[in-house]
Amino acid sequence: MSTLDKALKLLLEMTDPAVRRNRAEQLDHALRTLIALTDGDAAVVLSPGSRRGERLVLHAGSGSTAILPPPPTGSDVARQLAADGAPVLVADLADDARLNGADGCPGVEAGPVLFAALRGRDPLPGYLAVYRRRGRVRFASADTRMIVMLASALGSSLEVLRLASGAEKVALTDDLTEVYNARFLKAALQRELKRAGRYGQELSIVMAGLDQYESWVSEHGDLRGSALLKELAVLLAQQLRSFDLMARHGQEQFIAVLPQTSREGAMGVAERMRACVHQHAFANASAGEVTVSLGVATFPADGAEAPAILSAVERVLERARLGGTNRIETPLRKAA
Secondary structure: OOHHHHHHHHHHHHHOOOOOOOHHHHHHHHHHHHHHHHOOOEEEEEOOOOOOOOEEEEEOOOOOOEEEOOOOOOOHHHHHHHHHOOOEEEOOHHHOOOOOOOOOOOOOOEEEEEEEEEOOOOOOOEEEEEEEEOOOOOOOHHHHHHHHHHHHHHHHHHHHHHHHHHHHHHHHEOOOOOOEOHHHHHHHHHHHHHHHHHHOOOEEEEEEEEOOHHHHHHHHOHHHHHHHHHHHHHHHHOOOOOOOEEEEOOOOEEEEEEEOOOHHHHHHHHHHHHHHHHHOOOOOOOOOOOOEEEEEEEEOOOOOOHHHHHHHHHHHHHHHHHOOOOOEEOOOOOOO
16 A cells, blocks of 8 residues: 555544544544654644643554643744744754744654644644654655645544534533433433343432422513522532433423432432522522422332333322422332
């Protein structure tokens, strides 16, 4: 395979939409591709804008990338790339008066270095860089073309990932409360129920509903009602573990899915939710003025499929509300 054919193959692999990579995986793949295309000893990527000073390095033959400290005075190379955009070719990094030494690569006594602009939304570009050890041949014009093409492809792919991540968040979260929406809840609950069934584990769900929400909105208005729901969502989410999930369900109701949780464990979570809401002074409401009622249902006792367990928890929440406010209910157990 010729060098050009190899380059095209690697570039197509990096930009193939059928290959799903997250941002870290794409950066790692780009660094490996750059080393392979240019016979480099190491490669570095400086993220566009570099507000976090994110620099990643990969040494030839290494199994993983490493994080480099940010340049303490900023990157001379990034500033030069911002000024004219042309690739920066350095014959010997230590001897180049244009650079302050902050753009070197630990572990490589460079020699020849080649930098190409990596552009994003920020006016200050980042860069892709490839290093050869001192004494090795300097990079050729073909290497320059390779790194420019690779930097362009990487910049485009990172922008696509950024947009896709934002679109996915919009598609899966509730606009008002920013917790998951009903669409995500349906898919996630089905997935968690299958997992619980496969491993013989219990799973519980807690449904919380604001008491007398319509009366509260009639008195205070829709805007304050929306603010109340947003504040409530934050408060309820604080009572959950990192691997639990919460979604909005209907107008004033929220559902928490609790993997690997028994009925007794879920009752404890529900009680924390009930108590924290009752004790919280919401905006435009003193402590005790806003309350929630809650229902608890558990897999597999109260339902083996998502529709069944959701119906069960809706019924017990309704029973809690009919029996008064600020209460918790579970499905009635049949006598043995």
